[in-house]
Amino acid sequence: MEETKDSKMIQNQTIIKAEELCVYFKRTNTKALENISFEVGKGETIALLGHNGAGKSTLLRCIYGSLRVQSGSVKINGEIIKNYTDIFFQSEDFLMNQSMTVFENIYFRLNLLKNEKFDIESILCEYGLIEKLDTPIKYLSSGLKQRASLAFGLSSKPLLMLLDEPTNAVDPATKYLLEKKMREYKEKLATCIFATHELDFAYRVSDRILMLQNGHLIKDVQVRDLDSSEELKEMYFKASKDSLLREVI
Template sequence: MSTTLIRVNELSKLYNERPVVNKVSFEVKDHEVLAIIGPNGAGKSTTLEMVLGLRKPSEGMIQFWREDYMNGIGVQLQVTSFFPGLSALENLRLFAAFYKKSLPREEATQLLKQCGLNEVANVDALKLSGGQQKRLSIAISLVHNPVVVFLDEPTAALDPQARRDIHKIVRQLKDKGTSVVITTHDMDEVMKIANRVLIMRDGVIVEAGTPKELCEKYGYVSLEEVYLHVTNGGIVK
C-alpha cells in the first residue's frame, strides 16, 4: 500500500486579489512519478513554488511526511548556476557541502556515472552541453539522497538522445524508491514515465489520473489529444 509523502489541500495564491492558483488539492505518494501538466500560465510553477516554500500560499495547507522534510527534498530548476572554473565533479561536491554532506570523490563519481556524466567528470561545468548540464543539475538534486525530487521541465530544448538519458534517470529513481514530481510540455514523455497526471488550467486541476485512465475516459489514443481536449474546453484543433 502506498504512503502519502506530501498532501496539498485547497492551496490558493492571489495576486492583486486575482487567484492564479485556486483551491488546488493533490497528493504525492511514494514510489511514483507524478506529472503536472498544463499550458503556460496555468499555475503549475506557482503551485510547485508554494510546495517548495519559495512562495507563501494565500490559503490552504501543505502537509509533509516528516518535520525536517526539506532534508528529504531535491530540486532541479530550469536553470542552475554552476560555479565557474569548477569541473562537474567539483560542482557536485560543493553543492553537497551546502546540504552539510561530505561527498567522497568515489561516491560523487558514482552519482555522475548514474547520470551518464562519468566521462566528463573533470570538464568545466560551464563547458558541458545543454543535455549534460541538465543531467548535472539532476545529479546535484540527488546529492543528499532525497525522498522526493522535483524536476522542472528537465528535457526542455534537448535532443532526442538527451531526453532518453533523462527518462532513464527518472526510471532509475523510481525503481530505487525515490518519488519524482515533474513538469513538462512533452506529452509523449508523460506517457512513457508518469504513473499519475494532473492537468491544470486557469489555476485549477481540471483532470487527474493515470495516462491510460485519462485516454480511456475521453476516448483518445494519445495523452496529447486528452490534453488538448481538456485545456481547450473540449476542442481538439
C-alpha cells in the same frame, strides 16, 4: 508507468497533501493558483500538464516551500516543509554555482549534506560527464547542464524529486538518461512530480497526470486508465478547450 501490487500498496501511503492552495501575484494582478487540492502517494510519479502560465512551475515551488501561498497548505509527511535535504528541485535557476566546475558543484553538495560515502568520478561516469568534470557549469551546453543538474541533485538520493520542464531543450540521449533515472528512483520508492509539455513522455513515465489550466486543476487522471498516449492527447486538448470555453461563457 507499469505498476505492481506492491507499488500500489506503497502509493496508498500519502507523502504530499495539498489543500485549497491559492497563490496571487499582486504585481501582475494574477491568480496563479486557485483552490488546488490533491494527494500524492509514496513512490508515485506525477506529471503536471498545462500551457505556459497554467501554474505548473508555481505549484512545484509551493511544494518545495520557496513560494509563499496566500491560503491553503502543502504538507510533506504530515508537516509543513522544514527540511530540504530530502528534496531535489530542478529548475532553470536550480542552485548550481555557474562559475564552479561540475566536479566542484557535486562535491560541495554532497559534503553539505554530510554524505560521506560517495565516488564523484563514478557519478560523473554514470551521467556521461567524466570528460567535463573540470568544466565550469556556465560553459556546458543545455543538454550537459541538464545532466549536471541531475547528477548534482540525484547523487544525494532524495526521497522527493520536483522537476520543472526536465526535457526542455535536451538531446535524445539526455532524455533517455532522465527517463532511466526516474524509473530507477521510483523502484527505490522515491516520489517524483514533474512539469512538462511533452505528452508522450508524460504517458510513458508517470502514474498520474494532473492537468492545470489558468491556475485551476481541471483533470486528475490515472495513466493506467488510458489506452494510449493518443487518448491522453485527445483528453488533454479537450479538457483545455472546455475549460477555456467555460471561462469565456
